[in-house]
Amino acid sequence: MTRPYVICHMMSPLDGRLIVNDWAEATGHSIDELVNVYDYLHEKIGADAWLSGRATGEEFADAVDQPYETTGIAERPVHIADPDANEFAVIVDKDGRLRWDKGDIEGAHVVVLTARDVDDVYLAGLMQAGVSYIVSQAVAVDLKNALDVLGEQFGVKRLMLEGGAQTNGHFLNAGLVDEISVVVFPAIGGKSNSPAIFEGGDDGLADKVRLTLLSVEPARLGSVHLRYRVDRP
Secondary structure (H helix, E strand, O other), X not given: OOOOEEXXXXXXXXXXXXXXXXXXXXXXXXXXXXXXXXXXXXXXXXXXXXXXXXXXXXXXXXXXXXXXXXXXXXXXXXXXXXXXXXXXXXXXOOOOOEEOOOOEEOOEEEEEEEOOOOOHHHHHHHHHHOOEEEEOOOOOOOHHHHHHHHXXXXXXXXXXXXXXXXXXHHHHHOOOOOEEEEEEOOOOOOOOOOOEOOXXXXXXXXXXXXXXXXXXXXXXXXXXXXXXXXXXX
């Protein structure tokens, strides 16, 4: 199978902190202004899908931990609700905690990546809501298989990974990121125990990733846009 080209696109201050609320004030600009710069570069790079983890997905879902009340047999392992979709919002939700009552996020068709133990009631609810899904054959989401399915069955060619620290770390650890794009703003968060934009657990990622600089460009509000090719050691 042919998986999509994956670009991890993130924004951070000089010290790499993830939580924008913790450092945005240091720039002298609002969070909305910073996000506008980030989104502009997202559109400039271009992709036909974006992916985030469950925590980010909560910002868009209709409910959290409120089960569907549905019946019927659910398709496994893949359900394609909209065969004509050409833009996708991919949400990793291993346990099926997010409820979706419609099949798109601002026009991007929702595809949920979930795991083997999710029940048929949840999957039937996604089908009823017009949401697509890919069920992994393991207790965790099989990211490599999910990307293969997105490429082969959904036609995704370029995917923008915009996850949290752990989601980004999982993709890097699995060797599934082709490029990293970071918008670095002139700020320092400095808050202790605040997550970085990449987290690799106790083992870290130092022996998993090698980066080659592709480009450096100044961007708005004093930021710098860095792009790196990702290689395995």
